[in-house]
Amino acid sequence: MDKWTVARALREIASYIELSEPNPFKARAFESAARRIESLDRSVDDLVATGGLHSTPGIGRSIGPIVADLVTKGHSAYLDELRSRYPPGIFELLRVPALGLKKIGVLYSELGIASLDELEAAAQAGRVAGLAGFGAKTQKKILDGIATARRRSSQFLLSFGLEVGESLRGRLAQIDAIEDAIVSGSVRRRLEIVDSVDIVVATGDSVRAIAEVEKRGLLDRLEQDGWTMLRGFGRDEIPVSLHLTAPADCGAALVVTTGSADFVEAFASTIAKNGFELRHRELFHNGRHIRSENESALFERVAVPFVDPELRESGDVLRRKKRVRLVEPADLKGTFHVHTTFSDGRNSVAEMLSAARDRGFDYVGISDHSPNAFYANGVTVDDLTGQHAEIDAQRALVAPMRVFRGTEADILDDGTIDYGHATLPRFDFVVASIHSRFAMDREAMTARMLRALDDPFVTILGHLTGRLLLGRTGYAIDFDRVFDRAAERGVMIEINGNPHRLELDWRLAGRAIDRGVLLCINPDAHSIAELSHVISGVWLARKAGLSAKHIFNTRPVDEVADYLEKRRQKAMERVLSAEC
DNA sequence: GCCGTTTTCGGCCCGACTGTTTTCAGTCG
Numbered sequence: 062m063d064k065w066t067v068a069r070a071l072r073e074i075a076s077y078i079e080l081s082e083p084n085p086f087k088a089r090a091f092e093s094a095a096r097r098i099e100s101l102d103r104s105v106d107d108l109v110a111t112g113g114l115h116s117t118p119g120i121g122r123s124i125g126p127i128v129a130d131l132v133t134k135g136h137s138a139y140l141d142e143l144r145s146r147y148p149p150g151i152f153e154l155l156r157v158p159a160l161g162l163k164k165i166g167v168l169y170s171e172l173g174i175a176s177l178d179e180l181e182a183a184a185q186a187g188r189v190a191g192l193a194g195f196g197a198k199t200q201k202k203i204l205d206g207i208a209t210a211r212r213r214s215s216q217f218l219l220s221f222g223l224e225v226g227e228s229l230r231g232r233l234a235q236i237d238a239i240e241d242a243i244v245s246g247s248v249r250r251r252l253e254i255v256d257s258v259d260i261v262v263a264t265g266d267s268v269r270a271i272a273e274v275e276k277r278g279l280l281d282r283l284e285q286d287g288w289t290m291l292r293g294f295g296r297d298e299i300p301v302s303l304h305l306t307a308p309a310d311c312g313a314a315l316v317v318t319t320g321s322a323d324f325v326e327a328f329a330s331t332i333a334k335n336g337f338e339l340r341h342r343e344l345f346h347n348g349r350h351i352r353s354e355n356e357s358a359l360f361e362r363v364a365v366p367f368v369d370p371e372l373r374e375s376g377d378v379l380r381r382k383k384r385v386r387l388v389e390p391a392d393l394k395g396t397f398h399v400h401t402t403f404s405d406g407r408n409s410v411a412e413m414l415s416a417a418r419d420r421g422f423d424y425v426g427i428s429d430h431s432p433n434a435f436y437a438n439g440v441t442v443d444d445l446t447g448q449h450a451e452i453d454a455q456r457a458l459v460a461p462m463r464v465f466r467g468t469e470a471d472i473l474d475d476g477t478i479d480y481g482h483a484t485l486p487r488f489d490f491v492v493a494s495i496h497s498r499f500a501m502d503r504e505a506m507t508a509r510m511l512r513a514l515d516d517p518f519v520t521i522l523g524h525l526t527g528r529l530l531l532g533r534t535g536y537a538i539d540f541d542r543v544f545d546r547a548a549e550r551g552v553m554i555e556i557n558g559n560p561h562r563l564e565l566d567w568r569l570a571g572r573a574i575d576r577g578v579l580l581c582i583n584p585d586a587h588s589i590a591e592l593s594h595v596i597s598g599v600w601l602a603r604k605a606g607l608s609a610k611h612i613f614n615t616r617p618v619d620e621v622a623d624y625l626e627k628r629r630q631k632a633m634e635r636v637l638s639a640e641c
Numbered sequence: 642g643c644c645g646t647t648t649t650c651g652g653c654c655c656g657a658c659t660g661t662t663t664t665c666a667g668t669c670g
Contacts, residue, residue, distance in 0.1 A: 078642090086653055090642035093653095121643050159659085161668050196661055435655040436670065496670070498657070533670090 064098050064105040067131050070140055071095035071124070076152065077143040080166035094124045099407045099588075106132055148175040156210035159202045167192055181207050213531050215256060217299050220560035220597060222248040222255040225295040230260055232279055233303075238269035240308050245318040249370045251600040253530055253563045257300040259318050263308040270305060289342075306342055312353030314342040319370050327376020332363040371604040388602050392609040394617060395424030396595050397521060398469060398492050398555065398583035403448045404429035405437040407588040410451045411458070416589040418459045423618040427452060428467035428492050431479035437496070440468070442484055449487070463618050465489040465625065469523055474498050476512025478519060482636050485518040489625050492555065492583070494523030495536070503537035510538055514546045517632035520625065521581050522547060524557040525565045532561065540569055541576075548577040551628070553613055558598025559585045570605035581613040 075091035082088065097119040098105060108114055109132045114125050130137045147169065154165045154177065168174040171192055172183050180203065183189050190200040226244035233242035239262055243249075246259030264270040267288045275283060280293025280301055291303040306314035317325055317339060329339050336347045344351045344359060353359040360367045365379065369387055372378045400406035401413050408416070410427060417425035429448065430439040440448055449466055456464050467490040471479040478485065478493055485491060493513050501509065513519060525543075526535025547554055554573055557564055562585065565573065570580065582602060584594035602612060609615040616624075 084642085087642050089653075093643085119643070123642055159668070163667055194661070194666070198660060202660090433655095434670095438654070497655095499670070500658075527670090 062105065062132050062135065064101055067105050067128060068095040068099045070131050070137060071098065071127070074127070074137075074140050074143060076162060077140075077147065079162040080147065080151075080169070090119070091124065094119050094128075096407070098128070100402055100409075102409065102412070109133065151175040153177065153210075153214070154180060156213050157203060157206040158209060159199065159206055164194070167194060177207055177210055214298075216254050216531055217256065217297075218530055218560050219248065219251060219253050219255055219563070219600070221297070222258050222299065225297075225299055225301070226258040226260060229258070229279060229295060229301065232277070233260065233262055233274070236270060236273045236277075238266045238273060239264045241311065243311070243315060245304070245315055246302075246320065249319050250321065250373055251371045251604050252374075253567075253601070257302060258295060259302050259304065261304050261306055261311060261314045261318055263306055263311045263314075265308060267305045274303065304342065309352040309354060310343045312356045312359035313339060313344040315356045316359060317342045319373060321374050323375045324368075324373040324378070327379055328365070331365060331376075331379050335363065337363050369603065371600070372606055385606065386608055388599060388607055388609045388612055388615065390596050390599050392612070392615040393422075393582060393595055393599070395422045395426075395463075395614050395621065396583055396592075397426035397465070397467060397490060397581060397614065398428050398523065398557070398585050399425060399592070400429055400469070400585075400587045401427060401448075403440050403444065403451075404434070405587060410448070411455050412589055413586070413592075414452075414455050414459045414462070414464060416592055418462045420592060422462060424463040424465065424621060426465040426467045426490055428469040428490070430496075431468055431470040433471040433473060433479040434469075434496050439471075439479075442480065445484070445487065463622060465622075467491060467520075469494055471496050472509065472513040474509070476509040476515075478513060478516045482518070485516075486629065486633050486636075488518075489629065490520040491518050492521045492523045493519045495527055499527055499533075499536045501536065503539060506536050507539040507542055510543050511546050514543070514550050514552050517550075517635045518629070519550075519552050520628060521553045521555050521583070523555050523583075524559075524562050524585065525554060528564055529561050530563060535564070540572065544573045544576045544578050547573070551579075553579045553581045556580050556582045556598045556601055556612075557585050558582060558594035558596065558601065559591070560594065560597050563597065563601050567601050567605040570602070570607060574605075574607065574611050579613050580607070580611055583614075 071091050072095045075088040078091065079088040097117060101108060109129050114120055114128060120128060127137050127139055151165065151169060154160055168180065172188060174180050174183055184200050184204045189195050189203060190197050226248050230242045230244055233239050241263040243261045245261050246257065247255045248258055262270060271285065271291060274280065274291060280295060283291060283293040285291055289305045293301055295301045304314055304318050316328065338345045344353045351362065353362065357367055366381065366384045368378050399413055401408065401410045406413065414425065430437040432439040432441050452464055452466050467488050468480065469492040472493050472495045473479055514522065526538065528535030554565055573580065582595055582598035584592050584598065586592045586594060
């Protein structure tokens with residue numbers, strides 16, 4: 062069993078404990094044990110086999126045997142028992158805003174509520190308001206929140222849609238009767254929130270193809286709609302549509318099913334001028350069927366410059382005379398905003414650096430949290446020396462990759478930057494982010510951010526609005542004023558590739574670019590695996606129509622090093638002259 | 642549940658906000 066699976070089991074135990082136990086520290090002990098396991102630098106099997114478990118901090122007499130059970134038996138009797146005490150799916154109530162594990166525990170023990178439907182019925186009957194710790198306002202909030210929770214359960218993050226789509230595509234491609242399978246729809250357009258997965262399936266024998274899909278159980282609750290459409294559900298109930306098409310019509314089927322509806326409509330009317338028509342996912346010219354094995358051949362045949370799928374949200378893009386070369390993952394030479402175990406990262410400096418080198422980066426910037434971020438174990442001024450020494454010690458091992466020492470410093474309530482000017486010069490770069498007081502009004506929040514942008518040590522503005530997709534709307538700011546100030550001060554704005562954040566929003570990126578703001582694609586990585594968030598950052602940049610020239614970290618290492626050093630020097634001069 | 646040279650109990654990362662309370666618990670970041 063790998064360490065991630067063990068950690069997940071420990072977290073599940075922590076959640077069950079929080080439902081029922083009054084002592085909050087017991088659940089926290091399991092949480093911290095999970096973190097310990099995740100940050101192991103060797104396999105958990107090895108740790109158990111060699112008896113090293115007992116000397117691992119945070120894992121004591123109770124948790125030790127649970128970890129050993131998980132590793133040696135593949136399950137834990139303790140966790141099995143906890144699971145049997147509650148109905149499955151009780152944690153779906155967490156989707157309701159204002160409901161945490163404590164309240165869910167009370168709802169279950171007092172009223173036996175363990176699903177959204179039961180909760181809704183009880184709240185409508187007024188039974189929730191009578192519970193200890195609940196009241197009329199909470200009951201109203203819950204009723205409002207159930208709608209949100211239901212909506213959230215029918216929407217999915219792009220990263221999830223892509224994972225389900227690609228895994229299905231791979232399994233479809235293994236079927237003999239299927240020549241090709243390509244993910245289309247809003248996933249292919251890289252829309253940040255999707256409600257379904259669409260796959261074009263090219264086959265010369267749809268009867269056999271459908272029979273195989275059914276036989277292999279690739280989808281749940283399969284419905285057949287004629288011979289060209291199969292609908293079902295993938296993992297976690299995401300709706301999936303398979304669009305069966307003859308291989309000769311694959312290009313047309315891709316255009317139509319990729320959408321958007323607006324784009325396809327505009328595309329159809331553009332090509333109609335030359336006598337072409339899209340009908341039932343097939344291409345016709347003056348009534349005669351035209352082969353379109355792939356999309357680029359189709360665009361060429363109808364004499365329209367190819368439009369990258371990410372740009373197909375509206376038909377306006379068809380007015381362009383030429384295709385713009387969008388930024389690609391291979392364009393990124395390095396990245397910033399990478400956390401380590403010095404704050405809330407799960408991997409050490411050494412692990413993160415060698416993983417960055419293995420991705421082929423020429424440079425990487427380490428940026429742990431600043432002291433104000435208590436909950437994220439921010440690095441104190443005293444601990445900085447140790448971290449910098451550790452980074453310096455690792456440099457030679459990952460050469461010639463260049464390592465920059467940075468921070469993700471909190472923007473404090475008044476807009477000043479955590480650490481202050483006594484310490485900020487010690488960093489090669491500073492990502493400034495807001496992690497507290499999200500509820501400020503638009504005016505106050507904008508003022509706070511403008512002041513942060515005025516600090517000469519700030520290099521990059523981190524996750525612009527703090528939004529969490531399907532979780533939390535970002536704080537309100539006046540974007541144009543922030544973009545103007547960022548351009549004026551030469552502060553970059555981050556494209557945060559974390560699939561839950563994906564901001565600055567692709568709908569806004571063009572406005573920032575037009576005002577002269579430079580952008581930087583960062584992973585906000587808290588583990589080796591999360592370094593891949595630079596790829597989702599590239600999706601966003603492509604969706605915004607950006608090229609390599611708009612992105613700072615497509616620049617070569619020498620240019621980047623020079624830029625950062627000059628900026629740091631200038632900041633120190635400005636601060637010194639202000640003090641004189 | 643874990644930890645500890647103050648060693649078997651008492652503390653455990655913090656703060657804003659909200660609603661239910663009338664001094665605090667739960668949620669969220």
